[in-house]
Amino acid sequence: MNIDEVSRVFKDLKSMIEPEAQISILSSNRLIITTSTDKLELIANLLKNYGFDHVKSVTAIDYPMKNIIEISYLISSFNNLNLSKIILTLKTLIDRNKSISKSLYKVWPSVEFLERETYDLMGVFFEEHPENTSLILPEDYKDIRPLRKDFKLIK
Amino acid sequence: MEIVDLILNILLHPSIFVPLIFPGFITILIIIILLIWAERKVAAKIQMRIGPLYVTRRFGGILQLLADLLRYMFAEVITSKDSDKFIFIASPIVALTATLLPLAVIPAGSLLGIELIALRTNISLLAALALSSLTPIFIIIMGWASNNKFALMGSLREGHLMISYEVPLYLSALSVAILHGSLDIVDIVNNQQRVWTVLINPFAAFSFFISVIMSTSRFPFEITESDSELVAGPYTEYSSILYGLVMGVPYMRLYVFTLLFVDLFLGGWYPLIDGFSSITLIIKVLIILLFSVFLRSVYPRYRLDQAIRIGWHILFTLSLISITLSLLIIGWVM
Amino acid sequence: MRVKEEQSLTGNIYNFVRKIVLWIIFKTPLKRLRNWGISYSLWPVHLTTACCGCEFGASSAPRFDAERTGYLPFVGPRQTNLIVIEGSLSKKMANAVRLTYEQMPNPKYVIALGACAIDLGIFYDSYNLVRVDEVVPVDVYVPGCPPRPEAIIRSVVMLQRKIRRGG
């Protein structure tokens, strides 16, 4: 994919989402959009209308020092072949102690199991998600969620 | 000497010899051991494998089923807490007995000059068919007594299948009776000295054979105990020797039906070997049995609704056609 | 248990019969026949616990053909007498393995495949795994990650020898 097309998409998105969110380029065909939790659904709807039709991954990263958890949605497209060459990261930061975020299930149904897994392994509660129940760990799991940084494997 | 003669006389009396030795219990045991071994070996051959071998290396693992039976024999009998214990234990035994009952009226040629039929009646075909329909009922009871969801669903499937294969099975058997003008199997076989029924009325033979395949849950109709969703169907809860019995039931049923099939359609014990006509019969039976178990390595299984549709749409129609054909032939000859 | 009055005269008939049957099975030549039958009829239950299951599948497939030894993967716990633990055992799965083991009729055997089954192997510090020997008693361990199908068949042969020796 040539650089022109990425920069065209970049410009389109920039004009579309600013000033609610910031967009930057990570590498040749990886874009990053950063936004706050309450604007997340708005931005997601804009992106969906632009042509990004599914979510590839929901990655939650724990930063105990900064007291935040970063949630990245990796978004791309199956329908639009130009967009499918781009992976767009939609990032939001949430408070680590509360760890409540807004579910994007209404925008992209493909996040369902990814968000459920994030809830299970990272302990991030997604509001308005149809099923915030354990998926992978045993149902009676009580400990700290394993992907948090303060969960140590060998004591 | 007189005592030996007496014992021999008792043993060789048809009403003892037939159910106990040939074509009854002992023959069935030997045939099942050979048949299951052959089934596994034939499947292995098609699948580029060797199959059971090390149990008796010199004879190609022919005793494999014996080893399995021994294991069943010495395993712990488990009856689950929620099951209806008496029925749970009794129904496999009754099912086994019920499966063997039709042998009393099915003739099996002659051996050493003795006519091998335990009970000669002039309605033996009807009696054989009626007795053969007992087994599925006990299979259904097994699933019910187990008190297990998979077993219950297996029973339901057996019930669904039963009503769809029994009608074509009986109709096509009756079309043979119409053709030969008799309900006595011995008469029917004797009528086939010159030409076999399968050549006169192939529709009846086809629908009878497919119904038999369906009723004994061979592939592609292995639906009752379909393991990929029902574990072992009605037999899910059965362990040890009880499972050994219920595993034998479909094979015995297949054997009994094959005997009937050969008598009705393939000319029974003709061409005759003097005094030993059973040998002709048993060779034909073995060929049909091998063919039925060979289907396992060719076909996947049909879905339940598809099997029922085959039963009612194709087999039922064919059996009606076969009855019409029999009537037409009878009318033409008359 | 309180001894009933009839039993005080005749003794416990059930126990008496049981003792006789056990004596016949274990103290007479019948024992050898039993062990011979069981050893050539090891049927593993369908319980795939982790990724060594692919090699477990391959061991039944044509090139290796474990059916030669009378080993036939079969459907339910009631009809089988062998559990093959394929690799690691998660906490959720450990309950299932224990349940399956208890559902199986005696005599029953366990083969544990892979480094994970021995000491968790490459996942030695995982938070969700348990060791197999904490869950069920194991008869034969097979090392490897994953073990080759030949090794799996060899473990079956080893178990057969063990049974025929009277194990």
Next chain:
Amino acid sequence: MKTSLSKQQDNRKEIELFIGPQHPASGHMRFIGRVDGDIFTNFIPDPGWVHRGIEKIAENRKWIQIIPLVERAAILDAANMNIGYVIALEKLLDIEPPPRAQYLRTLLCEINRITSHLYGFGIAGIMIGSSTFYMWPFADREPLIDIAQLITGARLTYSYMIPGGVRRDLPQGFKEKALKALKYIERRLNNDYFRIFFDNPVTKARYQEVGVLKRDDAIRLGIVGPNLRASNVKYDVRKVEPYAAYPELEFDIAYEKEGDCYARLLVRVEEIRQSIKIIRQILDALPQGPIIHKKYEKLVSLRKLEEYQKTGIFGLPAIFTVLRPPAGEVISRVEAARGELIFHIISTGELRPYRLRMVTPSFRNIVLFRELISGARVMDFPAIYGSIDYFPPESDR
């Protein structure tokens, strides 16, 4: 999942069916279904029975130790798991392996794709009761596993790719053996498989028009791999974002229009054909040259270098144990046998990754169980399961 089931607790007409994990067709997995007569009214997958926590363990491993770790997610597709991670790591390190290494990687990936699809066929066959079609594909995997073993020395778990290249060169006489195996597999695939299974009337009755996944639904649910392509979406990472040697190779995207179980199997058949085509091209056009990046070739000891030049086996340099990629965030995607595999790695310049996210294709396809089997007949469950080619350890990680 408890809540959604208890909603219908009072409905006495339906029975609740727990399928697995000890069940002939469940694999390492549990399903909770509600059956009304012969129809599943509700079908919920319950994964996590093989969860080993690879993502967490990776945070406690050095960068080079993660290579064997990630391939344990799907050991029958190990090369594709490897290449996803190694590409991500190389992006962080900012190195590009030499062309010969790229071709060798592609070769192993395609061999793995074929063996993985054959495994899937075997499972699909036994699920609908065809024992022959379990045995045949499993038997025909073996020649290809032999080839992979010639390259790497292992049956399934290769750990063949290292940052900057691959561990070994091809042995002598490899090309002839590989061509022979390819010819064999092609003959079996095009004749015997169709005769025994794909053209079998029973197979067609079981698979056609069962478990139909429409194009819009496939996109909406974010399905990947052959299951997506069977619903008429021409999306293949090897074309969209070519990696390794794929830009220079010629192949087509396999796709079908119907979206039913039969189409999903036929897509895999076509993919095997394309893989054979790719392997033939690689064997013809394999460039000469080193198999490891120059930067690392300099770092090994003299003895190891001599061995490398003589036998083509590259001993790992000691520097790999203290590999420290610069800080950064990297996302790599590759087309594994079951679909798109994503690695999202956060590095802080330490000895170990800060966070490694691995999204496997099976995990993204898990939703298909609920979507396709709810409303299907009970006997359709194994047919659909077989056609999805779902591998629980890959999903649970």
